Amino acid sequence: MVTQAIYNQPSFYPRFGLPESRSLNPSLMLAPQFDPVALQLGPVAIHWYGLMYLVAFVQVILLGRWCIAHRPWTGWNARMLDDVLFYGVLGVILGGRLGYVLFYKPGDYLAHPLDIFKVWEGGMSFHGGFLGVIIAMALFAHRYKLRWLAVTDFIAPLVPLGLAAGRLGNFINGELWGRTTNLPWGMIFPQAGDGIARHPSQLYELAGEGLLLFVILWLYSAKPRPAGAVSGVFLIGYGSLRFLVEFTREPDSFLGLLQFGLSMGQWLSLPMIVAGLVMLRWSLRRA
Numbered sequence: 001m002v003t004q005a006i007y008n009q010p011s012f013y014p015r016f017g018l019p020e021s022r023s024l025n026p027s028l029m030l031a032p033q034f035d036p037v038a039l040q041l042g043p044v045a046i047h048w049y050g051l052m053y054l055v056a057f058v059q060v061i062l063l064g065r066w067c068i069a070h071r072p073w074t075g076w077n078a079r080m081l082d083d084v085l086f087y088g089v090l091g092v093i094l095g096g097r098l099g100y101v102l103f104y105k106p107g108d109y110l111a112h113p114l115d116i117f118k119v120w121e122g123g124m125s126f127h128g129g130f131l132g133v134i135i136a137m138a139l140f141a142h143r144y145k146l147r148w149l150a151v152t153d154f155i156a157p158l159v160p161l162g163l164a165a166g167r168l169g170n171f172i173n174g175e176l177w178g179r180t181t182n183l184p185w186g187m188i189f190p191q192a193g194d195g196i197a198r199h200p201s202q203l204y205e206l207a208g209e210g211l212l213l214f215v216i217l218w219l220y221s222a223k224p225r226p227a228g229a230v231s232g233v234f235l236i237g238y239g240s241l242r243f244l245v246e247f248t249r250e251p252d253s254f255l256g257l258l259q260f261g262l263s264m265g266q267w268l269s270l271p272m273i274v275a276g277l278v279m280l281r282w283s284l285r286r287a
Helices: 048-070 078-103 104-111 113-117 126-144 149-157 162-174 201-220 229-245 266-285
Strands: 006-008 022-025 039-040 044-047
Touching: 006 104, 039 048, 044 048, 044 162, 048 078, 048 149, 048 162, 048 266, 078 113, 078 126, 078 149, 104 113, 126 149, 126 266, 149 162, 149 201, 149 229, 229 266
Parallel strands: none
Antiparallel strands: 006 022, 039 044
């Protein structure tokens, strides 16, 4: 049972006609509390978030093999899929970590450079991982003498369910919680340490950037499209959905909101939307 409390603090909710303060209802949901270790094998601890990465990579293989069998126009085979996954894993991990270092805490890591390697302490950036994957796909395309856009068009529909797994991992860990809310599905995240009801923004991202984006891309890529079209839809879709969900997600405490009241995630998503629109228009005009 949550102790009843009253809080007053500024938020963006008045824009939507919601009050800035309210009495906390004792019946509010407490976010499920999981042991961060999913499986203990002697001295080896397998964490939920690491397990979600594994789920993400496995589903890429499964969906990729389905596409190879049922979408022959892609020209892919099983060996290519295995190789691109290797490149993708390196891009996600290296890009995600370096992106977090450069986008979110450059000063801290400049002062303590060895902390960059302490990945077990957390700190991964989607946008950094995205840039890492772009570079990895370019290297893969060069090796196989493929058009870069042919590679990204094949990979794009395989990504959203992996993103959904990652957001589920965030929810299980009780991290990246949302801003305060008085909506009936607001949750108390004990990790936030304030006993205030918040948006379960991890689940919003799971539903939007994960499930909804997967359906959109899967249906759009179900027949041959001009080179770059599927990639463009991915950029527009992810950038737009992430931008919107960020209005409900608590900004990083060490950054807060930036220019025009936007979060870092929103500023990093805007170039994705613009690039996606340009790419899709270019692709369709060349068709």
